[in-house]
Amino acid sequence: xxxxxxxxxxxxxxxxxxxxxxxxxxxxxxxxxxxxxxxxxxxxxxxxxxxxxxxxxxxxxxxxxxxxxxxxxxxxxxxxxxxxxxxxxxxxxxxxxxxxxxxxxxxxxxxxxxxxxxxxxxxxxxxxxxxxxxxxxxxxxxxxxxxxxxxxxxxxxxxxxxxxxxxxxxxxxxxxxxxxxxxxxxxxxxxxxxxxxxxxxxxxxxxxxxxxxxxxxxxxxxxxxxxxxxxxxxxxxxxxxxxxxxxxxxxxxxxxxxxxxxxxxxxxxxxxxxxxxxxxxxxxxxxxxxxxxxxxxxxxxxxxxxxxxxxxxxxxxxxxxxxxxxxxxxxxxxxxxxxxxxxxxxxxxxxxxxxxxxxxxxxxxxxxxxxxxxxxxxxxxxxxxxxxxxxxxxxxxxxxxxxxxxxxxxxxxxxxxxxxxx
Amino acid sequence: xxxxxxxxxxxxxxxxxxxxxxxxxxxxxxxxxxxxxxxxxxxxxxxxxxxxxxxxxxxxxxxxxxxxxxxxxxxxxxxxxxxxxxxxxxxxxxxxxxxxxxxxxxxxxxxxxxxxxxxxxxxxxxxxxxxxxxxxxxxxxxxxxxxxxxxxxxxxxxxxxxxxxxxxxxxxxxxxxxxxxxxxxxxxxxxxxxxxxxxxxxxxxxxxxxxxxxxxxxxxxxxxxxxxxxxxxxxxxxxxxxxxxxxxxxxxxxxxxxxxxxxxxxxxxxxxxxxxxxxxxxxxxxxxxxxxxxxxxxxxxxxxxxxxxxxxxxxxxxxxxxxxxxxxxxxxxxxxxxxxxxxxxxxxxxxxxxxxxxxxxxxxxxxxxxxxxxxxxxxxxxxxxxxxxxxxxxxxxxxxxxxxxxxxxxxxxxxxxxxxxxxxxxxxxxxxxxxxxxxxxxxxxxxxxxxxxxxxxxx
Numbered sequence: 102x103x104x105x106x107x108x109x110x111x112x113x114x115x116x117x118x119x120x121x122x123x124x125x126x127x128x129x130x131x132x133x134x135x136x137x138x139x140x141x142x143x144x145x146x147x148x149x150x151x152x153x154x155x156x157x158x159x160x161x162x163x164x165x166x167x168x169x170x171x172x173x174x175x176x177x178x179x180x181x182x183x184x185x186x187x188x189x190x191x192x193x194x195x196x197x198x199x200x201x202x203x204x205x206x207x208x209x210x211x212x213x214x215x216x217x218x219x220x221x222x223x224x225x226x227x228x229x230x231x232x233x234x235x236x237x238x239x240x241x242x243x244x245x246x247x248x249x250x251x252x253x254x255x256x257x258x259x260x261x262x263x264x265x266x267x268x269x270x271x272x273x274x275x276x277x278x279x280x281x282x283x284x285x286x287x288x289x290x291x292x293x294x295x296x297x298x299x300x301x302x303x304x305x306x307x308x309x310x311x312x313x314x315x316x317x318x319x320x321x322x323x324x325x326x327x328x329x330x331x332x333x334x335x336x337x338x339x340x341x342x343x344x345x346x347x348x349x350x351x352x353x354x355x356x357x358x359x360x361x362x363x364x365x366x367x368x369x370x371x372x373x374x375x376x377x378x379x380x381x382x383x384x385x386x387x388x389x390x391x392x393x394x395x396x397x398x399x400x401x402x403x404x405x406x407x408x409x410x411x412x413x414x415x416x417x418x419x420x421x422x423x424x425x426x427x428x429x430x431x432x433x434x435x436x437x438x439x440x441x442x443x444x445x446x447x448x449x450x451x452x453x454x455x456x457x458x459x460x461x462x463x464x465x466x467x468x469x470x471x472x473x474x475x476x477x478x479x480x481x482x483x484x485x486x487x488x489x490x491x492x493x494x495x496x497x498x499x500x501x502x503x504x505x506x507x508x509x510x511x512x513x514x515x516x517x518x519x520x521x522x523x
Numbered sequence: 524x525x526x527x528x529x530x531x532x533x534x535x536x537x538x539x540x541x542x543x544x545x546x547x548x549x550x551x552x553x554x555x556x557x558x559x560x561x562x563x564x565x566x567x568x569x570x571x572x573x574x575x576x577x578x579x580x581x582x583x584x585x586x587x588x589x590x591x592x593x594x595x596x597x598x599x600x601x602x603x604x605x606x607x608x609x610x611x612x613x614x615x616x617x618x619x620x621x622x623x624x625x626x627x628x629x630x631x632x633x634x635x636x637x638x639x640x641x642x643x644x645x646x647x648x649x650x651x652x653x654x655x656x657x658x659x660x661x662x663x664x665x666x667x668x669x670x671x672x673x674x675x676x677x678x679x680x681x682x683x684x685x686x687x688x689x690x691x692x693x694x695x696x697x698x699x700x701x702x703x704x705x706x707x708x709x710x711x712x713x714x715x716x717x718x719x720x721x722x723x724x725x726x727x728x729x730x731x732x733x734x735x736x737x738x739x740x741x742x743x744x745x746x747x748x749x750x751x752x753x754x755x756x757x758x759x760x761x762x763x764x765x766x767x768x769x770x771x772x773x774x775x776x777x778x779x780x781x782x783x784x785x786x787x788x789x790x791x792x793x794x795x796x797x798x799x800x801x802x803x804x805x806x807x808x809x810x811x812x813x814x815x816x817x818x819x820x821x822x823x824x825x826x827x828x829x830x831x832x833x834x835x836x837x838x839x840x841x842x843x844x845x846x847x848x849x850x851x852x853x854x855x856x857x858x859x860x861x862x863x864x865x866x867x868x869x870x871x872x873x874x875x876x877x878x879x880x881x882x883x884x885x886x887x888x889x890x891x892x893x894x895x896x897x898x899x900x901x902x903x904x905x906x907x908x909x910x911x912x913x914x915x916x917x918x919x920x921x922x923x924x925x926x927x928x929x930x931x932x933x934x935x936x937x938x939x940x941x942x943x944x945x946x947x948x949x950x951x952x953x954x955x956x957x958x959x960x961x962x963x964x965x966x967x968x969x970x971x972x973x974x975x976x977x978x979x980x981x982x
Contacts, residue, residue, distance in 0.1 A: 271913055300959055311977055314921075318920050
């Protein structure tokens with residue numbers, strides 16, 4: 102059944118190419134091999150509290166500053182999971198804690214984008230657009246990076262191939278731009294096919310926006326059918342056996358989200374770079390420590406990461422996952438059992454390609470006079486430097502092009518070197 | 524105006540400013556398209572579908588009671604009842620939008636409800652989101668912005684959603700007695716999203732000062748009288764002077780907040796912010812500067828009279844341009860489809876006989892979820908996005924086409940899609956679309972093509 106739909110979806114692509122006057126016929130199969138590196142960007146929307154996710158438990162000011170939100174030492178009941186004798190992971194991230202010892206998890210702390218105000222929406226815009234100004238451009242840095250991948254280890258038959266994948270119904274800003282990207286979201290709707298799609302495509306000849314979106318969407322659907330059915334017999338999960346896990350409706354649980362993303366990326370001819378969002382980080386109230394809203398959100402993140410690793414299978418070895426958020430939160434608890442919008446926070450790099458097992462931080466300290474504006478964890482490293490490091494060493498982008506097109510500027514901050522296992 | 528021009532204007536009136544044409548709407552609007560819209564601004568009656576809704580206080584009280592219940596077996600049915608109440612409310616709200624004779628007014632309700640978003644993502648307010656709209660938004664959409672702002676800001680659902688209900692002044696009696704303190708959430712979003720806009724010239728200090736001013740604006744709890752209604756808690760209020768946007772507020776309890784809201788409603792940055800959002804919603808993602816300027820001036824000249832601002836919008840030639848620049852949101856797509864079919868989408872499925880099963884999900888409600896816009900489920904306090912880039916991504920467009928096909932298969936039997944096209948789009952339907960619909964191999968496919976067509980996906 103799915104193969105039949107797949108054929109029809111593919112059949113349609115040729116007519117769409119004509120209808121939309123797109124020029125060259127789109128390619129639907131990719132004969133030449135491309136690079137094997139995978140990159141996944143997970144954006145935590147709402148502002149993750151870095152001091153709660155990765156607690157500097159040995160900082161002498163930590164306990165008094167955090168008050169009711171302080172996590173206990175590693176040796177205490179419900180305490181943090183030690184990383185390096187100074188920082189510890191929130192126990193809600195227990196499932197990925199072993200990755201640190203395996204050298205597959207790197208924590209960066211006191212990280213921030215160049216944004217210094219406290220609007221979620223401007224902060225997310227800047228995080229994704231890669232400039233130093235909210236709404237500075239309409240395209241995302243990851244899309245621009247994909248556009249540069251010609252000449253990199255991901256070189257080759259990239260024409261007509263969608264190396265980027267947006268997981269979800271929309272395409273987040275970070276993946277918007279000139280380079281065509283695939284997108285995938287679960288849907289229980291019956292798929293339109295063949296003749297009907299030909300007719301719709303003809304109607305969209307006069308509407309480039311809809312025509313291009315339809316074409317991209319169908320290519321993605323074709324790609325997803327292929328990737329998700331390739332090893333259906335080997336799948337342990339019955340829900341996956343009939344292609345995408347459609348029967349469950351549009352809301353995937355975190356494990357399904359992670360696993361499906363992993364499988365799409367694992368496909369030899371599939372996308373290589375994916376972005377997905379996780380919500381629930383804006384913890385103004387009921388934040389909690391090892392239980393509560395934040396622990397719930399961290400637990401979801403942990404499930405996504407574990408499932409992503411499982412879905413990627415052997416491709417995990419060539420994978421870097423970056424987990425980022427728009428800003429951190431106030432260093433002190435607010436008056437209502439939560440934290441308000443802040444500045445610096447933590448970020449995670451995970452994956453078999455990561456030179457992990459370490460915490461990257463120029464720790465600013467938590468004394469009152471060390472806090473940013475007397476209230477937030479002070480930023481001491483720029484998130485862009487980490488992203489540049491990944492794009493450079495993992496995806497092989499040229500430094501000059503990075504500073505010109507991806508994170509436009511004078512070259513500062515410089516890419517962090519040595520993030521990737523060699 | 525020639526007859527052709529008048530028909531085109533009528534089609535634009537029903538689709539761009541309304542919620543899509545039902546059979547007969549274009550004809551009804553034809554003699555005076557703008558007048559047809561303006562007349563709706565005076566119709567202030569609550570739609571019949573929403574008249575018997577529970578109050579938000581009732582729903583909040585039930586939510587508090589469910590939370591207090593310790594036994595999981597007792598709590599579960601309470602929570603399910605609350606979830607069903609939300610779904611039922613949301614289905615009534617979409618039914619009202621489908622049936623309304625005043626679609627412009629309903630559009631305005633949806634617009635302002637989104638501007639002042641509350642979301643079921645916070646369980647404490649989930650069962651009360653539709654009552655919130657009915658109580659705080661609906662009565663004010665053609666009134667003064669200052670009244671709307673006050674109704675929203677003192678509404679228990681907003682006070683819970685943005686955490687102000689529990690915010691305590693650091694030097695308030697409650698904070699001194701117990702470990703409680705300030706929460707900036709409402710103060711910030713009020714400035715950034717509800718009034719001045721993110722570039723409106725406020726600072727972090729202003730956020731904090733407004734949060735201090737609003738301390739005490741709270742909600743009656745279970746132990747209080749009138750549970751779930753607004754309650755000013757003097758013991759949470761921060762004593763002493765505050766300074767917001769350079770203006771001093773002497774200690775005046777709740778009066779400080781009332782004054783601050785009035786001033787914010789009159790602030791020039793608020794006029795600009797509101798004008799831009801309205802023009803973006805009705806005219807184009809990147810709205811013409813002339814339209815924004817006219818709305819801004821109208822807002823200032825009328826002291827924020829939203830009826831007058833809306834009338835000004837209707838008088839802008841640029842707003843009536845034939846080009847369909849806005850891509851419909853999923854809500855607009857689903858509602859306009861149902862209107863084009865004259866409510867046929869709402870016929871309950873009769874297969875199997877008997878009543879509707881427990882937990883039955885209304886097909887329109889389900890459609891909205893499938894297309895990514897469940898009612899009152901915006902991902903953040905900023906509300907749903909309002910630009911094509913957010914709604915017409917690859918996956919979304921494919922799902923819209925798949926959805927159109929499903930609607931065609933379920934509802935296309937026995938209808939004439941050519942007639943539906945004529946009644947819903949009139950002269951907006953292109954020759955290509957007319958041909959595609961009439962040449963479709965079945966009525967089902969014809970209807971699905973009509974719904975998929977650019978003229979129907981846009982407005």
